[in-house]
């Protein structure tokens with residue numbers, strides 16, 4: 001029986017005995033592939049600079065990034081989180097588990113810092129190969145943090161809470177969950193009705209009963225139920241487009257903070273990164 005048929009049969013009560021509440025069915029892992037940068041053609045971000053890009057500059061920068069090992073690690077982490085931590089609420093801001101998600105992001109950045117510390121030692125020892133390996137690991141940790149930061153906008157109702165009050169999309173506050181101020185804001189917003197989607201196969205589950213499901217709330221793409229809904233007062237911008245805008249701004253801020261904190265990473269990588277945003281491959285279309 002295919003997985004989706006199994007879930008449907010379970011929902012209809014035509015299966016019994018093979019999966020109980022303690023052992024809920026879970027979606028299969030997504031394929032372990034990272035599409036080539038040239039295929040996804042994401043926007044290039046200039047970190048700590050405000051450089052406008054025309055099409056030919058964008059193409060040149062993207063071509064260069066395609067062979068950049070640090071860029072590769074950032075993107076590998078973005079994609080692999082859906083495999084490495086497919087069912088953990090904290091890695092995707094699911095199930096109203098905001099505190100764990102924020103702790104998780106901080107711990108990933110601490111991990112990145114520890115790799116950079118070792119890379120600096122290796123640099124002082126003249127071991128350039130070790131510097132590259134350690135710096136790549138730091139970029140992987142940062143990429144994992146980026147994934148969670150982006151998911152805050154796609155998997156919570158932050159867009160729904162803020163967009164109706166905004167006159168322009170650019171006026172919506174960008175939350176940086178890794179900064180103390182961002183953490184405080186999320187806590188305040190929780191008191192004002194912030195929640196994230198309920199995922200029946202995610203752990204732990206901290207939402208009150210009746211919280212909308214991930215399937216109903218997610219804004220990871222323009223075709224999800226909520227992602228497709230438009231805000232007429234914001235020139236018909238969709239929920240997905242607002243979530244992408246905020247996720248991209250937050251990603252830029254996280255990269256800027258990282259390069260400021262660890263100049264070695266900027267030195268090795270250069271000032272440009274190119275990132276997809278809001279990639280969710282964990283089985284978002286599985287019925288909940």
Ligand SMILES: [Zn+2]
Nearest residue numbers: 091092151280
């Ligand atoms: Zn995710």
